[in-house]
Amino acid sequence: MSYIKRDIEKTILEVSQSYSAVLLTGPRQVGKTTTLRRIADENRRHVTLDDMESRRMARSDPELFLDINPAPLLIDEVQYAPELFSYIKIAIDNGARPGSFWMTGSQAFRLMELAQESLAGRAAILKMSSLSQHEIYGNGGHPPFEPSFDNVKTRAKNAAQTDTKGQYERVWRGSMPSFVSGKYPNREVFYSSYVNSYIERDIGDMMSKVDALQFADFIRAAACRAGQMLNTHDIALDIGVTDDTARRWLQMLEKSGVIFFLRPYSNNLLKRTVKMPKMYFFDTGLVAYLTKYGSSEILMNGAINGAILENYVVAEIIKSYTNNGAECFVHYYRDKDNKEVDLILESGGELHPLEIKKTASPAPELVRTFAVLDKGSVPRGNGAIICTKPEFSAIDRQTAIVPVWTV
Numbered sequence: 001m002s003y004i005k006r007d008i009e010k011t012i013l014e015v016s017q018s019y020s021a022v023l024l025t026g027p028r029q030v031g032k033t034t035t036l037r038r039i040a041d042e043n044r045r046h047v048t049l050d051d052m053e054s055r056r057m058a059r060s061d062p063e064l065f066l067d068i069n070p071a072p073l074l075i076d077e078v079q080y081a082p083e084l085f086s087y088i089k090i091a092i093d094n095g096a097r098p099g100s101f102w103m104t105g106s107q108a109f110r111l112m113e114l115a116q117e118s119l120a121g122r123a124a125i126l127k128m129s130s131l132s133q134h135e136i137y138g139n140g141g142h143p144p145f146e147p148s149f150d151n152v153k154t155r156a157k158n159a160a161q162t163d164t165k166g167q168y169e170r171v172w173r174g175s176m177p178s179f180v181s182g183k184y185p186n187r188e189v190f191y192s193s194y195v196n197s198y199i200e201r202d203i204g205d206m207m208s209k210v211d212a213l214q215f216a217d218f219i220r221a222a223a224c225r226a227g228q229m230l231n232t233h234d235i236a237l238d239i240g241v242t243d244d245t246a247r248r249w250l251q252m253l254e255k256s257g258v259i260f261f262l263r264p265y266s267n268n269l270l271k272r273t274v275k276m277p278k279m280y281f282f283d284t285g286l287v288a289y290l291t292k293y294g295s296s297e298i299l300m301n302g303a304i305n306g307a308i309l310e311n312y313v314v315a316e317i318i319k320s321y322t323n324n325g326a327e328c329f330v331h332y333y334r335d336k337d338n339k340e341v342d343l344i345l346e347s348g349g350e351l352h353p354l355e356i357k358k359t360a361s362p363a364p365e366l367v368r369t370f371a372v373l374d375k376g377s378v379p380r381g382n383g384a385i386i387c388t389k390p391e392f393s394a395i396d397r398q399t400a401i402v403p404v405w406t407v
Helices: 008-015 032-039 052-060 062-068 084-093 108-118 133-137 149-157 164-173 187-206 212-223 232-239 243-255 284-290 296-300 305-322 364-375
Strands: 021-025 045-048 073-076 101-105 123-127 259-262 278-281 330-334 340-347 350-356 383-387 393-396 399-403
Touching (some): 008 021, 008 032, 008 123, 021 032, 032 073, 052 062, 084 101, 149 399, 164 284, 164 296, 278 284, 278 305, 284 305, 296 305, 305 330, 305 350
Parallel strands (some): 021 101, 021 123, 045 073, 073 101, 350 383
Antiparallel strands (some): 340 350
8 A cells, every 4th residue: 555645735735834724624534634644744743533532622621632732733533622723713813833733624514614713814724535536647736627728738748548448447446545545455345334434423423313224325326316417306205205304414415525516507697597406426436336336347338427427527627626725616507498518617707618428539519508608798718528538639729629537
């Protein structure tokens, strides 16, 4: 097993030169603690609040906890002791040095609420996901994705080329560090343990009295719909719970960083757009496991091959931004005439339409729907077809053909 260098390392070190507190959020087992310990100097003390004795002290006497554990300090799972935030604020106001407090947490939404209440303007909040395709297979710098020719060429230089079969192997294997690195080589055992520990710990922390078996069925039902418009009622019907329960459970999956939603793009000049979000998982390996695809070849030819490839691409684009400490503004478009754009990236005051397809020979007709965005108030910029074509190409000067392996 070897450590896989993370793109976000550079961002963490940069913000630590300016902010006294850095909060790294993300789901369990994506490598938050491993990364911070890897880049920390030998003087930084490490305390985990998974340890019940440390947690008890942090909650009952946060001032004593910080006296015993002076800065520079790394605190794992800080969401277990929100009482610490007020005392960290006092330390910062009293002149704590940049980089004094590094913190991790698995409940991103709740942590950001707490940090914004107590550490507004004092803490840099960074999001960390599972490994990106570039981190696993590439090398060198990797800027946020944009559908410009120069951006794609730069990404191609630092990426590892693959064909359609190899791309689906990447989708099927997923992006969880402990599995990809070889620490836990048995895929079935790893994902089974991951789901069980997630339900017991994260869901148990956020909600009481949840039927573990029923919630596992719920995650599977959600995975079957990855990359599709959300229909909460259908998921609820599948597992025999109310719509309100399914809605609440989806919120839990989102809050713990397992899934995310893509909201439909609309403005005052585009009145016929649908309102439902699309649902994606950050790790397609988890989707493949939950939907019982036993190999990448079966997945490549299976019923969800298009949806899971779209899921993979959308997640990779978002990771390219969060790993650089940047916000990613993405939407999708669909109107009541069934005109659809898979992904709209908002950047530089322009809308960049993206079509994602499992094809090595994309037809120019795929980009006809891009013109629907011309009716809006924000100008349309360069677009792209992201597909399994092995090499970079173009439809025209405004539309690139981008191989999935470069994203």
